[in-house]
Every structure is written in structure tokens, then in C-alpha cells.
Amino acid sequence: MHEDLSSAQPLFNPLGLTNEDKYLLKPFFTNLDKPVFTVSMLPPEVIGALCSRASRAKGDLRTIFLEEFVKPFLEDKSDYSKALREFIDFLHTNPTSLIFSNPKGRDFYIKWLAQYGDDSIAQMAGSHLVFSQLSLVAIKHFETMRVGIAPIEKSTRYVDYSEKINGHYLYYTDPKLKNLGLYEEYERVMDMIFDTYTELTKKYGEYLTKHFPDEKSLLIKTKTFDTVRGILPLSTLSQVAFFANGQAFEYAISRSLKHPLAEVRWAGQASYNELSLTIPSFVRRLESDISDEYQSYLSSQPQKAEAITTKLNLKTKNTPARWGVRLLEYDPHGENKVIAGFLYPYLHQSFDELVDTVTHLAPTEKDEILKIIFQDRTARWYKTPRSFEHAQLTFEVTANWGVWKDLQRHRMLTEQHELFSATLGYEVPVELEEAGLDGLFREAVDASTSLYQKIAVHDIALAQYAVTQTHYHRFIQRQNLRSFFWEAELRTIAQGHPDYRKIEQEKVKLVRDVYPHIGRFVMADMTDYTFARRGSEESTKQKEKELQDYLKNK
Incomplete structure (x- = not known):
């Protein structure tokens, strides 16, 4: 935890703030001079809106907050302007470190923490953590986590990286x-x-x-x-914002502090330092001997894999790979299990009895049942029933790294990938x-x-x-049918990127081959589009109008 990693810090451009700018920003961020910070004392909707700007904004989120969320409102001389100025003045007189450090309150919290356990309480609250500059390698180290963490990063589709x-x-x-x-x-x-x-x-x-x-x-x-x-x-350096609960942040830091890459270790240390200012109780265990042993365990997996490959005399194959998708395995009884699972809550029968009953139905009978199940499902965001999780599929995908980057965001599945390499071709x-x-x-x-x-x-x-992002990357997706429906239907829409759309279209074809009864209900767009995102501008304007109309009545 105390390794000097200052040389591993990514590039950081000072924000160039005036004294007045610093005064307006200081109450809301843990620092104004580092490439990593946390956000506090802002309403959830404001923090959410601010972090969402990470996707398409060039600048640091702190300066964006100043220029888009503070200054315009202070200048309009409205009641809100006056209230905002008074609130900022109040926070300078009564900083968050003072407001939330009440000794009696801390003692009370520690008492409950000791009685009910760190993890159960740490799951119930969290914080926003932002890196203004972090490499794609390090960002993906954090984003491969699945539970308790929500990231949003700067998009290479909308931001110019020539600066x-x-x-x-x-x-x-x-x-x-x-x-x-x-x-x-x-x-x-x-x-x-x-x-x-x-x-x-x-x-x-x-x-x-x-x-x-x-x-x-x-x-x-x-x-x-x-x-x-x-x-x-x-x-490539990018900006990324995370919201996570305390337990997720503790794990993220634990798996970073002894990582082989110095940048990741720096990011772990920097995260700990900033989160200690906002959620200190949730990350306090990271300094313990037990946590140190756990960190060593997490970081030892590559060495263990190397020892096993040496023992078995396995060699790395640096041969070019072909683009495409392979269905490695699937449950041949998957469709029967989906139907049986759909009925299971409503009948006092064991699951294997129901599967046996469905297995002996004629194909036309299964089709009729599935028509009933899918009746009234008119949009892709209508989630399929939970029973679709009984059918499992395992795909191996070889595509450019950018495809993996986008599909990796789907977390309700088991995803494993090779180390990023330039050996498979591009x-x-x-x-x-x-x-x-x-x-x-x-x-x-x-x-x-x-x-x-x-x-x-x-x-x-x-x-x-x-x-590079165009180099081929090979990865496995083990997912159930419910997860597949969600991913395939989302990632084949016209606004999606052509590269991952083609991969998803191939997956749809494979599923329709092995699950013909259910496969025909997948609402996948199998069309090829020259321009992605066409029509999204009009859709965004319509959504903005709907939100404005909704909030006027609140």
C-alpha cells in the first residue's frame, strides 16, 4: 500500500482554475489537482448527469461541472442562483469533513458495523470515483468486475483523440x-x-x-x-467514472494493489486515498494483514497458471486466428427446461417431472406453448421470463478488440478472455x-x-x-438464454456498431439452429447498415422533450 508509484501516474493536465473557480468547485470534489477524485454533496440526479458526460466530453468532469452546472446558474440571478451561492458558501463554512465526522455519529456507526458485519453494510451505500486519465488496459481491469459497480467511460466513437x-x-x-x-x-x-x-x-x-x-x-x-x-x-488514455458500493470498491482495490502493472497499482492506491475521504469505514480493512494476504492471493493467479503450463509442457500458440463465433456447447434439453421452468412456480411438481412431461410433447405443442409465453412481447426491452435462464450456451468469439470492449459490458454471464495480444492478427x-x-x-x-x-x-x-483496438481478441461467453436475448436484441439494432452487430447476428443464427422453437422469437435485426446511429439524434430530441414534460409536473 505504501509503494512509491508517483512515476506510474498517467499524464495529467492541470485544470487551470482561477481562485474563484476553485472556491466554487472545492466543496464538491475531494481534490482539484489530481487525476482521480470522488464527488460529494450533490443530488444523485446531478451526479448521474455529470458522470454521463464522461462518455462524450473532452474535458475533465470537474471543469465541465463548473462550466455547465454552476456558472450558467449563478449568472442568471434567479432564486436558484441565490440558493446555489448560499449553499456553496455554507459548505465552505461547514465542510463535508466536519459535517460527517461527528464523534457521536461515528461511534454509533462503528457499533452497528461491528454487530452486522462490514459486507452487509458496505453493500448499502457507495460513492462516485472518477479518473480523468487512465489507460484502456487499466480501465478494463476495473470494468471486468460484474457486481456492485457501474462504469461509464469516454467514447472513442464521439471524441477526437488527436489532442x-x-x-x-x-x-x-x-x-x-x-x-x-x-x-x-x-x-x-x-x-x-x-x-x-x-x-x-x-x-x-x-x-x-x-x-x-x-x-x-x-x-x-x-x-x-x-x-x-x-x-x-x-x-490510450481515457476518462472514466464509476459508481460502486463500498464492498465493490474494496474488492476493486484489493485486486489492484499487487497487480503486475504499475499503473493499476497506482490506480488502486489513488482510489483508496480518495475513497478514504468519503467512505473511510468501507475501505478500512485494506490496511490489515488479512487484506494484504488476500491481495497476494489475488495477484498470484498468473504465476500459478505459468507454473501449471510449465508442468504440463504447454506452449503458447502465436498463430493467426479467423474472425467469427463458435458455439462450443449448449444444453440439448434447453427448450424443454425453459418451458418446464415457466410452469414450475404454479404447479406442485418437481422440476424433473415437468421436464419429462414437456420432453414428450409434440413439436407443434411446444410451439403453441411458446406463442403463449411470448404473447404481448412487443419490444426488446420486455424481459424474457426467468425460466429462460435454465438453458445454457457457451460461445467462443474471435473479433477485433473493440468488439470485446463493447460486449464485455454485459455482465450477467461468465466472460473469460485471453491477455490482450497482437498475435492473432488484425x-x-x-x-x-x-x-x-x-x-x-x-x-x-x-x-x-x-x-x-x-x-x-x-x-x-x-x-x-x-x-491496438483492431487486433483480434479471443474470448468466451457462457450465458443463459435470457442473457442472450437481451444482448442479441440490443446489439443488433441499427444504432449499434457494425462490428459487434455482425458477431451478434452470427450468434443468433447459431441459436436458431439449436433452439428452433425459441430462436424464432429473438427480436434481432439481421440487416446490414452503412451508417450506425442514424436517427439517434431525432430519438434523443424526442426523449429530451418527454423528460421535460414529465419534470414540469413534478
Whole structure:
């Protein structure tokens, strides 16, 4: 916990605040001069709205809060403006550290914590934690958690990554690279990749404008970023906001403090420092000897895997892979179990008796039953019944890293993936080939592949930073039918990214083959779309109007 990791901190651009700015912001954030902070003393809706801006905003969320949530309201001289100013003044006189540090209240809380256990209480409250800069490798370390945590990160589909901080592109450089003698080559390749990204976004944007003159500029811009973003390496720095309960944060930090990557260890320490200011009781155990042993246990898994592979004389296969989906296994009795499970709550029969009854039904009878079950399900967000969880499927997917990044967000399943690597090959967007820009793209990705190979000789975990989002990544999804319905129906909509839409469409075909009775009810869009997100602007405006009308009556 006390390792000096200052050299592992990602790039951070000071916020450039005036004294007045600092006065307006200080009550609401744990700090104004670090790349990680927590949020406090704001209504849940305001915090939610602020954190959602992480997805499409270039700037630090603290300056966004100042410019979009504070200053405009202070300037309009309304009753709200006066109340907001008085509230900020009050918090300077009575800071949160004073308000929430009442000795009697703390003693009372500690008494209940001791009686009812840390975990049960830590599940009932949480905090918002924001990293203004963190690499994609480190972000995914945290986002692969499934329970008790909700992340939202800056999107490569909507934000331009060609900007620099003090002349440096937005990528992370691990200090260990200096010891390996690869620091200069790493930075040279990264600069070359980001130079190419900048050039491609300009040239491809011009190509789209010329060939689709009637399309809206926002759609052209989104399509440009969408197509070119695969070139971005996993060292790319991004902003990410988390909401999690105390138990989830404790686990997130525990699995980070002894991680092989210095950046992840830094993030764990920095998270602990900030959360100790807002939810100290929930993270207090992290300093204990028992927690230290647990952290060692969590970090030892790669070494154990290496020992087993050595014992079994297993070798890594660095051979190119083919894009696609394979259905590794499925429950051949899945459809029968789904129907039996649907009836189970309403009959006093054992589950195996019901499965046996359904098994002996004629196919036409099963079809009629399923028609009744799906009757009135008119939209994809109408969840399928829980009985659909009785049918299990296991898929192995090979696709570009960006596909995994999006599909990994589905957490009601078992997901396992290989270490990020450049060994399986990569894909070049067809759109860039059509525009005659694929040569630039290939040159940059080939350079990253070569860099990956040089680093991997010394450290395969560290080499992950050199992988690009267009490199192939292989992963497993073990999910039930209910989870499958939700994922497939969501990820095939017209507004989705074409790459993951194609993967989901392949999954749908496989499921319809093995579960023909249920498969035909999947509301998947099997169409191919040239432009993703078309129509989303109009949908957003309609949703905004509905919210305004709703809140007027509150």
C-alpha cells in the first residue's frame, strides 16, 4: 500500500482554475489537482448527469461541472442562483469533513458495523470515483468486475483523440520500459500511431463528405471516428467514472494493489486515498494483514497458471486466428427446461417431472406453448421470463478488440478472455480500403505489432499497451438464454456498431439452429447498415422533450 508509484501516474493536465473557480468547485470534489477524485454533496440526479458526460466530453468532469452546472446558474440571478451561492458558501463554512465526522455519529456507526458485519453494510451505500486519465488496459481491469459497480467511460466513437497534453498525445507510458531499453522506441511508435490516427480522421472525413453530401455533419463525424478508432492502442488514455458500493470498491482495490502493472497499482492506491475521504469505514480493512494476504492471493493467479503450463509442457500458440463465433456447447434439453421452468412456480411438481412431461410433447405443442409465453412481447426491452435462464450456451468469439470492449459490458454471464495480444492478427476496416486509406492504417498497426513482440519477450502484461483496438481478441461467453436475448436484441439494432452487430447476428443464427422453437422469437435485426446511429439524434430530441414534460409536473 505504501509503494512509491508517483512515476506510474498517467499524464495529467492541470485544470487551470482561477481562485474563484476553485472556491466554487472545492466543496464538491475531494481534490482539484489530481487525476482521480470522488464527488460529494450533490443530488444523485446531478451526479448521474455529470458522470454521463464522461462518455462524450473532452474535458475533465470537474471543469465541465463548473462550466455547465454552476456558472450558467449563478449568472442568471434567479432564486436558484441565490440558493446555489448560499449553499456553496455554507459548505465552505461547514465542510463535508466536519459535517460527517461527528464523534457521536461515528461511534454509533462503528457499533452497528461491528454487530452486522462490514459486507452487509458496505453493500448499502457507495460513492462516485472518477479518473480523468487512465489507460484502456487499466480501465478494463476495473470494468471486468460484474457486481456492485457501474462504469461509464469516454467514447472513442464521439471524441477526437488527436489532442495533446503539453505536446504529448493521450497515451500511457509505463516507467518499466526504460529498464527494458524500449522507452524511446515505444514513444516513437505511439506518436506514429496517433499521427496516423489524426491524418486518417481528416482524410476519411473528407472522403465521406464528398461521397455522402446529404448526410448530417454529426453523422459524418461519428462514422469517421467509428471507422478509424481501431488504430488506437490500448495505451490510450481515457476518462472514466464509476459508481460502486463500498464492498465493490474494496474488492476493486484489493485486486489492484499487487497487480503486475504499475499503473493499476497506482490506480488502486489513488482510489483508496480518495475513497478514504468519503467512505473511510468501507475501505478500512485494506490496511490489515488479512487484506494484504488476500491481495497476494489475488495477484498470484498468473504465476500459478505459468507454473501449471510449465508442468504440463504447454506452449503458447502465436498463430493467426479467423474472425467469427463458435458455439462450443449448449444444453440439448434447453427448450424443454425453459418451458418446464415457466410452469414450475404454479404447479406442485418437481422440476424433473415437468421436464419429462414437456420432453414428450409434440413439436407443434411446444410451439403453441411458446406463442403463449411470448404473447404481448412487443419490444426488446420486455424481459424474457426467468425460466429462460435454465438453458445454457457457451460461445467462443474471435473479433477485433473493440468488439470485446463493447460486449464485455454485459455482465450477467461468465466472460473469460485471453491477455490482450497482437498475435492473432488484425482486421482493416473495409471502409478504409474503399477510400484507398488502408495502407496508412496497416503501416501503423504493423508497427504496433512489432513493438508488442519486442516487449512481450520481457513482459507479456506490459506488452498489452502496444496492442491496438483492431487486433483480434479471443474470448468466451457462457450465458443463459435470457442473457442472450437481451444482448442479441440490443446489439443488433441499427444504432449499434457494425462490428459487434455482425458477431451478434452470427450468434443468433447459431441459436436458431439449436433452439428452433425459441430462436424464432429473438427480436434481432439481421440487416446490414452503412451508417450506425442514424436517427439517434431525432430519438434523443424526442426523449429530451418527454423528460421535460414529465419534470414540469413534478
